Amino acid sequence: EPEVTQTPSHQVTQMGQEVILRCVPISNHLYFYWYRQILGQKVEFLVSFYNNEISEKSEIFDDQFSVERPDGSNFTLKIRSTKLEDSAMYFCASSEWEGRVFFGPGTRLTVL
């Protein structure tokens, strides 16, 4: 069964460094998302992406964040200058026209 994949599974970085989290959504899906989950808390929406542009972003998704779909398969989240509070699990997700949203296994980001 097709699934969303994410790399790396765990990223450790120093505060102030740039990180890029990578995702390969399910191939025939049209909507792409990034969510994050701080340890022990609920999943939080970051950004949705459709037709090669951001369709909505949350307050969390400030100027330090950006997304890109550089080719027909990858979807990336970049954090330009990481902060300690960016430490979380970051989930990529994708969906077709209907409401079923499928999530990847996540990237655990640790900012030291």
Add this chain to the structure above:
Amino acid sequence: GQQLNQSPQSMFIQEGEDVSMNCTSSSIFNTWLWYKQDPGEGPVLLIALYKAGELTSNGRLTAQFGITRKDSFLNISASIPSDVGIYFCAGQADAGNNRKLIWGLGTSLAVNP
């Protein structure tokens, strides 16, 4: 903003018992989704609901989309140890190209064998 209240926050049951959890919203959703998340892993979609009043099953799981479109419940029958995990409801308002999910806080389920 939109809020989802999910209850109970946690449950500790005996193997074989049935489980029920629910979510209520302050606003209307067009889609309700139920996910299960194991520690350190991504949410896994269990059931998707698209119409008010819809009742859908997936094995021992049954979920319903409330008539008012502001609530949903998930039932698990005859629980087994592998049902342990955190269950999340998520609602989607589905306005145009915005398909973001609003999440409940989760129900943590523990099953005593």
